[in-house]
Amino acid sequence: MQAKALALGPADATDLIRRAAALIFDVDGTLAETEELHRQAFNHAFARRGLDWRWDRAVYKDLLRVTGGKERMRAYHAGLGITPPLPDEDIAALHRIKTAHYAELVETGCCELRPGVIELLAAAKARGQRLAIATTTSHGNIAALLSQTLGARWAFGFDAIVAGDDVRHKKPAPDVYQETLARLKLDAADCVAIEDSANGLIAASRAGIPVLITRSMFFRDEDFSAARFVLDDLSELGLAKQETEKQPHAQ
Numbered sequence: 001m002q003a004k005a006l007a008l009g010p011a012d013a014t015d016l017i018r019r020a021a022a023l024i025f026d027v028d029g030t031l032a033e034t035e036e037l038h039r040q041a042f043n044h045a046f047a048r049r050g051l052d053w054r055w056d057r058a059v060y061k062d063l064l065r066v067t068g069g070k071e072r073m074r075a076y077h078a079g080l081g082i083t084p085p086l087p088d089e090d091i092a093a094l095h096r097i098k099t100a101h102y103a104e105l106v107e108t109g110c111c112e113l114r115p116g117v118i119e120l121l122a123a124a125k126a127r128g129q130r131l132a133i134a135t136t137t138s139h140g141n142i143a144a145l146l147s148q149t150l151g152a153r154w155a156f157g158f159d160a161i162v163a164g165d166d167v168r169h170k171k172p173a174p175d176v177y178q179e180t181l182a183r184l185k186l187d188a189a190d191c192v193a194i195e196d197s198a199n200g201l202i203a204a205s206r207a208g209i210p211v212l213i214t215r216s217m218f219f220r221d222e223d224f225s226a227a228r229f230v231l232d233d234l235s236e237l238g239l240a241k242q243e244t245e246k247q248p249h250a251q
Contacts, residue, residue, distance in 0.1 A: 010236040013212055013229040017120070017237065021190040022130035022159070024180055024209065028137050029196035029216035032113050032145055035064065036217070037105045038098075042069070045098035049090075061218050067136045067170040067199055070095050103144035113149045114214070116234025121150075121157070123239045132160040134180040134193070134204075136170045139163045160184050172199040177207035194234075198222040 017023065028034045039060045046053040053076065055063065066075045070091050077086050105111070124131055133142060142163060146154040155161065160183035167175035181188055188208030195201050196216035204211045205226050213227040214234050224230045231237070 010229075010231065010238060013231060014237045014239070016210065016212065016228060017124075017192060018127065020129060020192040021186055022132055022184055022192075023120070023124050024132045024134050024177065024191055024193045024204070026193070026195045026197070026200045027133060027135040027142055027145065029219060030114070030194055030200075030214060031117055032111050032149065033217050034106075034111055034141075034145060035060070037102055037111055038069070041098045041102035041105060042073075044101045045094045048097050049094055051094075064197070064218055065199070067172070068164055069098060069138075071170070099138065099140050102141060106144045106148050109148065111145065111148070114216075114233055116214075116237055116239065119239040120234050120237060125157070130159045130184060130186075131157060132162070132180050132184055132191075133158055134160075134162050134176045136164040136176070136199075138165060171197075172202035172206070174203050174206035177204050177209055181207065181209075192228075195227075198224065201227055 193204035193209045197219040210228045213230045
């Protein structure tokens with residue numbers, strides 16, 4: 001099935017996007033390559049709290065199979081074979097430090113939206129399509145990234161914003177997508193989910209939503225055979241070129 005997904009070209013993916021009533025975006029890795037900043041922020045938090053943990057890229061890539069920052073820290077601690085588990089208040093304190101430092105990193109302007117994202121958002125708005133976010137990350141992390149990249153009024157561009165803490169089970173469970181559909185009051189088949197990870201693909205698929213994958217740094221080698229389309233990035237949709245061609249030629 002992977003070959004079938006790849007055999008269909010960007011023009012087919014663009015057609016799927018255009019026919020959707022709503023586009024539902026994941027955030028980390030999909031809208032921007034944020035995972036490296038998250039990794040750095042985790043390490044900052046560990047150092048601040050006096051822990052000798054250090055997540056290099058290989059370790060972090062493996063940990064990304066666990067969705068949710070707090071869950072990731074619990075999983076790592078459990079893997080060390082140290083008992084008892086860290087108390088919830090210690091995990092929460094680490095996560096607060098990590099989240100604050102992530103916001104500081106994003107505010108430096110070092111993390112831009114991925115190629116094709118701005119064009120897709122603008123084209124969707126021009127067509128009257130609805131936009132939504134369905135993510136495992138926190139509302140604070142969403143706001144830190146999108147206020148920097150889309151401006152202070154970014155939230156007004158989205159009809160639904162559902163984060164990991166809004167639902168009982170995080171991806172690959174379908175909860176975040178089911179909640180997004182409920183808020184949009186749309187059927188799954190009328191939407192397209194835009195994801196970058198296998199966990200996100202599974203979550204959206206379980207909710208019945210067709211998925212377009214945009215490969216990201218940490219997840220690009222995962223199994224995306226169940227996706228409707230697999231692209232390296234959203235610029236392959238060719239929206240910027242199409243919009244330019246629509247402009248009247250100078251006289």
